[in-house]
Amino acid sequence: MPSRGWADEVHQELTAGGVRVVGYVPDAGHKRLIERCHADRKMRVVPLTTEEEGIGLAAGAWLGGERSVLLMQSSGVGNIINVLGMVQVCRFPLVMVVTMRGEAGEFNPWQVPMGEATARVLEAMGVTVRRVDAAEQIAPLARQSLRSAFEENSSQAILVAQRVIGIKSFQEQRSQ
Amino acid sequence: MTLHRRDVVARLLEKRGALLLVAGLGSTAWDITAAGDSDLSFPLWGAMGQAAMIGLGLALAQPKRRVLVITGDGEMLLGLGALATIGVQQPPNLALVVIDNERYGETGMQATHTAHGVDLAAVAKACGFRSSRTFRYRKDIAKLRGDIHRRTGPLFAAIKVMEETLPLVLPPHDGVMLKTRFRRALLGNVRERGTKVPPQTPS
Numbered sequence: 001m002p003s004r005g006w007a008d009e010v011h012q013e014l015t016a017g018g019v020r021v022v023g024y025v026p027d028a029g030h031k032r033l034i035e036r037c038h039a040d041r042k043m044r045v046v047p048l049t050t051e052e053e054g055i056g057l058a059a060g061a062w063l064g065g066e067r068s069v070l071l072m073q074s075s076g077v078g079n080i081i082n083v084l085g086m087v088q089v090c091r092f093p094l095v096m097v098v099t100m101r102g103e104a105g106e107f108n109p110w111q112v113p114m115g116e117a118t119a120r121v122l123e124a125m126g127v128t129v130r131r132v133d134a135a136e137q138i139a140p141l142a143r144q145s146l147r148s149a150f151e152e153n154s155s156q157a158i159l160v161a162q163r164v165i166g167i168k169s170f171q172e173q174r175s176q
Numbered sequence: 177m178t179l180h181r182r183d184v185v186a187r188l189l190e191k192r193g194a195l196l197l198v199a200g201l202g203s204t205a206w207d208i209t210a211a212g213d214s215d216l217s218f219p220l221w222g223a224m225g226q227a228a229m230i231g232l233g234l235a236l237a238q239p240k241r242r243v244l245v246i247t248g249d250g251e252m253l254l255g256l257g258a259l260a261t262i263g264v265q266q267p268p269n270l271a272l273v274v275i276d277n278e279r280y281g282e283t284g285m286q287a288t289h290t291a292h293g294v295d296l297a298a299v300a301k302a303c304g305f306r307s308s309r310t311f312r313y314r315k316d317i318a319k320l321r322g323d324i325h326r327r328t329g330p331l332f333a334a335i336k337v338m339e340e341t342l343p344l345v346l347p348p349h350d351g352v353m354l355k356t357r358f359r360r361a362l363l364g365n366v367r368e369r370g371t372k373v374p375p376q377t378p379s
Contacts, residue, residue, distance in 0.1 A: 021236060044236050046265060049257030056226030056258070060198070060233020063218060063355065065363045068233070086223035090351030 006164070007032035009139035010097065011040070017146035019069050019095075020044060021061045023054035027073035028173040029099035029165035034071065051076035055083040059092045067150055070096045074118040074159070075111060084125035087155050094127070094155035095145050097138075103162035107169050115162075122157050131159040138164070179314060181275050181337040185246060186211040187317045188273065188324065195325065196234055196362065200227035200247030202282040203342075204275055208246060210345040215361035218354055219347040225255030228272055232262050235270035238362070242269050244324055249276040249290045249334070256299065262330050263304030271324040271331040272300070276310075277339050285339060300332035308332040 010033055014022070022037045023046045024030065037045045048054050054070040061068040077098060087094050101108070102115015119129045130145065132138050138160060145156035167173045185207040189197070197217040199208045204227075205219035220227055231245035252259075252274045262270065278291035290296060301308040311320060311333055320333055348354060 021233065044265075046232075046236075046261065049260050052225065053229045053255070053258055053261055056223065056229025056255075057233040059223075059226070060230035060235075061237045062233075063230070063358050063362070064196075064234040064237025065359065066233075066237035083223045083226055086220070086226070086351070089222070090355045092355065 006135040006138045007036060010142050011036040013139050013142040013146065014069055015040070015042070017143065017150070018067050019146070020066045021046065021057065021068035022071065023048050023057045023068060024071035025049075025051050025054070025073070025076050027071075027099045027101075028167055029073065029160065030071045030097070033097075051079045052083055054096075055080050055087060055094070058094055059086065059090070062092055067093070067146070068095075069146075070094070072096065072098055074098055074100045074102060075114045077118045077121055077157075078114050081121060081125060084122075084127065084155070088126040091153040092155070093149040093153050095142075095149045096127075096155075096157045097142065097160065098157055099160045099165055100162045105162055105166075107167075119159060127155045127157050129157050129159060131161065133161045133164065135164050177277075177312065177336045177338050179312065179335060179337045181207055181277065181340065182210050182342060183314075184275065184317055184335055184337060187314075188244075188246070188321050190321065193325070194241060196238065196241050196243045198227055198231045198234065198243070198245045200224075200245070200251035202248060202251065203277075204246045204248050204251070205347055206342070206345045207275065209347040213347055215357045217347070218358050221349050221351070224251055225258070227251055228255060228258040228262060231270055231272065232258070232265060232267060235267040236265070239267075239269060241362075242325055243267075243271070245270070245272045247272075247274055248281065249274055249278060249296065250280045250288045252296060253289055253294070259300050259303040259305070259332075263300075265330075266304065266306075267330055268328045270329045271333070272305075273320075273324070274332075274334045275337055276334045277337050279339050281339075281341075285341075290334075296334045297332060305330045305332040310334045310336065312336045
């Protein structure tokens with residue numbers, strides 16, 4: 001399974017970075033990482049009904065002294081725009097790992113508009129966006145993003161290119 | 177409806193002790209400020225729909241402290257999914273109180289869905305809140321205050337209040353200041369790296 005390696009590495013970085021709260025709306029590309037976090041007794045994993053809830057969760061956890069991370073796919077970025085205003089005004093630390101849809105190899109054309117706008121939307125709301133195109137780059141970038149967010153009170157998004165996830169059909173997505 | 181929102185909120189916050197408080201934007205932020213500003217209050221000026229989730233994050237991070245969210249019916253309706261998310265997490269230390277005037281108070285008193293019979297307490301109950309009720313009378317508020325401090329949560333209460341236009345009592349609006357004062361009061365001297373240091377003993 002192509003995603004297993006990076007997911008385990010990112011889980012290690014989250015642990016090393018002191019992340020205790022993980023919010024997510026699932027994506028097939030995050031399946032392994034979500035499972036690793038659920039299996040980790042030191043992490044409180046919170047499935048969300050919408051990505052927007054993850055921003056509130058992260059803000060509340062930080063007010064209470066805990067570090068968190070938010071996992072989602074690129075379509076979810078459209079659901080968090082307004083509440084990123086709070087993140088910017090309050091300088092809440094925020095780390096999002098976003099798996100991309102709507103890129104080369106996309107099998108669902110309805111994913112394309114949000115996928116194409118994801119980075120611009122985040123940047124418009126003051127989030128630092130870093131894109132990775134290779135699995136081995138994800139964990140080092142996660143480490144850097146955690147440090148930047150929690151030591152400098154900044155908001156960071158890691159966009160994982162769709163070709164890293166490598167899903168090209170609904171059938172593949174189900175069997176991920 | 178006979179209850180006055182400022183009176184209700186002031187009574188809920190009597191002797192609040194170590195209670196951690198989040199208030200939704202608009203009228204409930206003014207209500208908690210009218211009752212007395214505190215470093216351990218986090219009034220929102222935006223992020224509509226997220227008050228309950230901020231309360232959840234705080235409750236998970238601080239399992240030994242009681243967390244109260246006070247918000248309005250319009251704010252709650254905007255983030256109704258949070259009730260389901262909280263129901264799944266079952267935080268025993270979280271209470272969510274909706275001050276329900278059945279109106280969008282800051283935008284011209286338009287009717288919210290609760291004016292048309294949408295029952296927030298029933299929604300919360302269906303989502304798995306351990307206790308969920310609608311209150312209409314002043315005599316119930318003291319007991320609710322006790323439950324907020326002691327009863328195993330998650331607890332939900334909708335309090336039906338009169339439609340009133342009241343003087344604005346505005347909290348500080350500098351977001352960084354609100355965040356920093358809250359963390360400092362709760363966590364003590366937070367190191368620059370953001371790691372937790374032993375919390376202050378509640379007074």
